[in-house]
Amino acid sequence: MPEHFAMMNFPEVSTDPLERARRLERIHAATLSESDEEETPRPVVAASWQRSLQARIDPNGWQPPIVFAADELEEQRDAHSLASCLPLLRRTLLDEVGECAHIMIVTDETGHILWREGHPSVCRKADDVLLSEGTRWAEETIGTNAMGTTLATGTSVQIHSAEHLVCTYHSWTCAASPIRDPETGEVIGSIDLSGPLHTMHPTLPALVAAASRLAEGELAEQMRRRHMRIVEREMPRLRPSSGESVALLSPYGRVIASEPRNLALPEGAVPRTCGEEFDAGNGRKAVLEPLTEGYLLRTYRVSGVKQRDSVLRLRFTGTWPEVELNDRSVRVGQRHAELLAALTLRPEGLNAEQLALMVHGEQGNPVTVRAELHRLRARLGNSIVRTKPYRLGVRVEADFTAVRSLLREGRPAAALERYGQGLLPGSDAPVVRAERDELLAGMRAAVLAARDPELLWRFAHTDSGRWDAEVLEQLLETLPVRDWRRAGTRTRLDRLLNDEE
Known part of the structure; x- marks a missing residue:
């Protein structure tokens, strides 16, 4: 089993989703009322409920905040790296599953819904409960939900019916998976499938997780092409002098080319402050130089040899x-x-x-x-x-x-x-x-x-003294009467004096 599937927080699939929903309602009521109940929420749900209640989310009536107006939403979409992945996600989660009554939602790293597409009737129902673009679905704003919980845990999550902390969403079931930046490893957003209880197919959670991996693969390919462009533009700089190593770094500090090749740097060895020496480990010092895009890192071994000679x-x-x-x-x-x-x-x-x-x-x-x-x-x-x-x-x-x-x-x-x-x-x-x-x-x-004619003559033929009237006058005074240099000096002085007039 692939590692990313093993890490998913999906519940066991029930043959009767409505019966399972009723059971979850009992668990929800018993847990919040602190009554004795043999069954308890799944660990991932229990932990999420605790975080949500600490954030003072009211289970009996709560709505997500509307953060972005329509014009602001467009700006957020244009600036987000997942915009380029939308065609791939549509093909994977909407086109390939036919007429299934569900919606695809893409959020940023803080839970803002940037895109929502899918079945028209489900979109209308989602609008009624503010499961819509421009709202924020982090745990601290709307409680336990697949998008917010997957962002909080960094793992794929399904939240079914009454596993949602807020009762408004007990008729919904959702599956979400995080999407990570291939260069930094940080979560940059989530992909989610949501729909009414009776419409969700048990294989859709795994499909969501697979879609997030495909999106990460697309981002990795885009990163590779960006790095290639940087290398092509900056390759002439990868020419170390004797005893040095040179590395070309991406804007996030990843080594994308080096001389010698396969140059390894210790973890955390590349601070973002340019222009100051720092310790690169293994008895080496380094200096970071900013480029148009990325950085040039020069490292050199610290030598005890004096440079007196x-x-x-x-x-x-x-x-x-x-x-x-x-x-x-x-x-x-x-x-x-x-x-x-x-x-x-x-x-x-x-x-x-x-x-x-x-x-x-x-x-x-x-x-x-x-x-x-x-x-x-x-x-x-x-x-x-x-x-x-x-x-x-x-x-x-x-x-x-x-x-x-x-x-x-x-x-x-x-x-x-x-x-x-x-x-x-x-x-x-x-x-x-x-x-x-x-x-x-x-x-x-x-x-x-x-007052040496030889010195005056030599100085008068420098750029500084060529048109210096006082120097030329003194040169005429000191040169012997029959010296051949007098004629040329007189001509230059006359031209200078005439120009001044």
Whole structure:
């Protein structure tokens, strides 16, 4: 016998449903009046009655609350994942059983009836007792019923006649089964068949349970297709650096692809907070990066090896940024170069909010910065770019910091050699702009103070000094009268002065 059938809470089938209903009425009356009665309710019914009475449900007269108006009901239906399963459920529970006088009901996880379809005469009778769309049939709102009890217990349930706590529904019999989300395992709704006592066939409860399994299979196939689309879109990200593992996670944290394959994570190892290191078990750390749909998880083994001998070389004053790690060239884009510049200028470390402001300005988003930093860490290694706070964990040799040091030492010629075209000339990041302006001011002042024609000539051919009138004027003053460079300098200065006029 399949496991899900063995877990069903169905009563023994009686050859005379009306006689069984009379017997249940006696049990109902005796139990609620606390009189001596040999027969007692089935355990699943007794437990449900207890929960319902604790919720102050009146057995002698109670109605389910109407929660959703017609327009609100449409919104709830459109948003619910079971909407896609309706054609399958109709075929299974309505089309295949012919003219049986029953109705099919589909609820959400809290017992709201979202759909009700079936035999017209039974629908009219259901309307009389508010067994209708938009009402809520949880145990705490209407007492023991198949839908509410299956949601409360997470198992398939049949409630027959006087097993309903509220007397209004003693002429009804219902069978329901929960439907679970294949990804989370959580109950997302229930499927129910209800009808008058004499119309329900004894095989219908098993049919309801089978329909719920078919719906779960349909949801699982939809999940599989969603995961395939995520994998196709994000596959280029599954490229771990040395010593790392990378996993692509669904929006609910399920591993749907990984490198290496079959990467296993400990239970509860994936928190939803992105951008912070956490323990992934087995001596590994991990960082979660948000994607358009889902997450990218990078894990790496914690190493006790010190990085003192590693050197990160940054050449950011040329036409494009260049990065070397221990003589290994690493390709980085403009945004990663800006982050490295910020971390170099603030060696004590920064948090994501500070970096967002320094790199993106007032509109900066810390989540975006965390994602950029995790991609940078994937390129350089997690021991190179550290977290809490974000900082560089190796010795850094940067040309732009060397310029400042050389100027302090009074060596303008060596400083100009390293100055190049200025710090990341194409960047508009606030931290880069501020440092670039300070370096330019210091470099320009040192060159002008030196009054050295060779220095002035070299500075006049940088992007910063090419159209600097004071530099060009001093260059003309210091160049020898017959120096060939005077003519070109004079022409450029005249053009600059004429443009200013």
